[in-house]
Amino acid sequence: MDGTVLIADDDRTIRTVLTQALTRAGCRVHATGSLAQLLKWVEEGRGDLVITDVMMPDGNGIDRIPAIREARPDLPVIVISAQNTIVTAIRATEAEAFEYLPKPFDLPDLMSKANQALSRRPRKSDPIPEPLPAPREAADPAMPLIGHAPSMQALFRMVARVLNADLPVIIAGEAGVGKTTIARSFHELSDRCDRGLAVLTSSDATEEAIARAADKARGGTIIIENPAGFDTGAQARLIGLIETMEAGPDRAHAPRIVATTGSDPQADVAAGRLRSDLYYRLAGVTVSVPPLRARVDDILPLAAHLLARAAAQGLPERMLSDDAAAMLRAHPFPGNVRELENMMRRLALTASGPAISTAEMREALSQQSGHRTPAAAPVSALTPAPEPAGVVSLPQVGSRLSDSVEAHLQRYFDLHGDALPPPGLYDRILREVERPLLQVALDATGGNQLRCADLLGINRNTLRKKLTELNIEVTRRRKLM
Structure with missing residues (x-):
């Protein structure tokens, strides 16, 4: 180099x-x-x-x-x-x-x-590009689009690359991941932001409604929510709209189409819920939004952002205690970011002090999950059911770690009765083992990361990255090198 x-x-x-x-x-x-x-x-x-x-x-x-x-x-x-x-x-x-x-x-x-x-340094003969306009500012979205996880960074890069293209977009993901927020970002952060934005839903997809949307979004953006939920007549009208925009006399001012779906559009086509000719007109670019359980390291930064935004909107200022943060991080979040947002707003309003306590977090998680009682809400995948006096039994001397883990896991599964635990158990268990392993290894080596990495058999850069990802606190004795 x-x-x-x-x-x-x-x-x-x-x-x-x-x-x-x-x-x-x-x-x-x-x-x-x-x-x-x-x-x-x-x-x-x-x-x-x-x-x-x-x-x-x-x-x-x-x-x-x-x-x-x-x-x-x-x-x-x-x-x-x-x-x-x-x-x-x-x-x-x-x-x-x-x-x-x-x-x-x-x-x-x-x-x-x-x-x-x-x-790739250009040759002297390369043309000088035109000066760039000042970078665009954007309003804080309704649902925060924050994420360091590789999957979210890949999503951000994809959105940035195709932001000002004319290609239609399908945004796919589970309920609550922020599909509508991303769809609106395609309009609000693009060159079309000063023109109209219209939203079409299956509940209002008459010929008149589609015509109004096309007129309102002339040169702007039309968001189509869950196209597979439109009846066959409405899907035919959408195809007619797209064909008119592509070949009509006003095609120079055609709005961009951004569709959102909570299901696999190709599976919808195979099942007959979505017309294949409509799908191929919508699927210029497909953006998949990962669920929150697949980017666990984003949970606490998102929670902090949501609490800060709630305070900016007039609710009391709150922060998470360490134990409450650990409980929150272990929650599977079937409702994704929307579930986290609702939980943080409720805790901002109801918490008894500046720091949200373990009991308050346990109650909030119990309300979110619905079927669990506060005492049975698992703090992590490896935490056994609470003993009467709050004492967690330790493995007997001479027992193997695998035996202890198996016993904990069996009790964890027993908590769910006939139901299975939430998806993503493998990764959650690995994270629960990884954190104490790193902490104990750091303590044993006096916080010397070179010795700790050698003890663990991993690269020092890998160790530093894991310490950051797991939010392992830096102290005088355990200092990042």
Whole structure:
């Protein structure tokens, strides 16, 4: 790897790690904690690549990209950010950043992107691009689109790539994952945002309703909710609408079609619920939204965001106690983000103090699940049913760990009677074992991560990533290296 890299990040640790990695790879590096210094270097003609954080003490890194491009149109910019929202991904894409990577990032991935950026430096004869407009701001969506999980980051990138295309979109996912919010993002964050938005549902899909929607959304966006729920006549009218938009005299102002579905559209076609010719007209791009149980590490950041938003709307300020947070993280959330949002608003209103207690969280989870009593609400997949005096029995000396785990699991299954536990049990169990394993190993090695990684037989970068993912608290004795 060859070239000069300019790094702007107010986190000294990140500056040090990137400087060392890039220097070892053969690059020259200038690092700063100031956007002003970064822009000074750019204007002086230094650097072949910029790596910048978003939230800096003296400004926003994405907001500075137009100035960087104006001064040096051929200078690629990689954006790194802990602001893991769809808006950040879209704003980085709109500003024509070379790449956007969420924190904590995978160092080999960032090094690969840096190598690609340096390898694709344009020739002197390449045309100078037009200046970019200022990156678009967006209102806080009704349901938060926040996520560091790889599945959500992939979703954000997909939305950013096709945001201003004319292709129709199908957004698929379980109830409560935020399909309608994402559908609205396709309108509100796109170039169509100053034109009309219309929503069509199966309860109002008459010829007149479809005509009104087309007129209202001229040049804008039509959201079709659950097209498989439309009767055959309504589906035929939708096909007629799309054909008119594609070939009619006003096709230059045709609205974009974004459909949402809680089922597999191909299965709907096979079952006869959705006309195949309608499906193929809708499925220009398919975006799958993961359920909340598949991105457990996003639960606590989402909960904190929802509590902060509730406080901004006039409800009391609340935070989660450590035990309440652990209980929340172990909940399977069949209702996904909507369930979490309702729970946080209710707890913000009803909690007795600033910190939501274990008892309050247990009661909230019991109300959400409906069939469980507060005492039986499992804190985790490996927690046995409470003993009368609140004492958890320990394995006898000489017993194997596998025997103890098997006993705990059997009691956990017994709690559900004839029903099965919620899906995702395998991952939940692995997480429950992984956290105490890392904590005990860190304690045994005095917080020395190099020794701890060697003890566990894993790479130190893998250990650091897992400590961040599992929110293992950093103390003087257990300090991130």
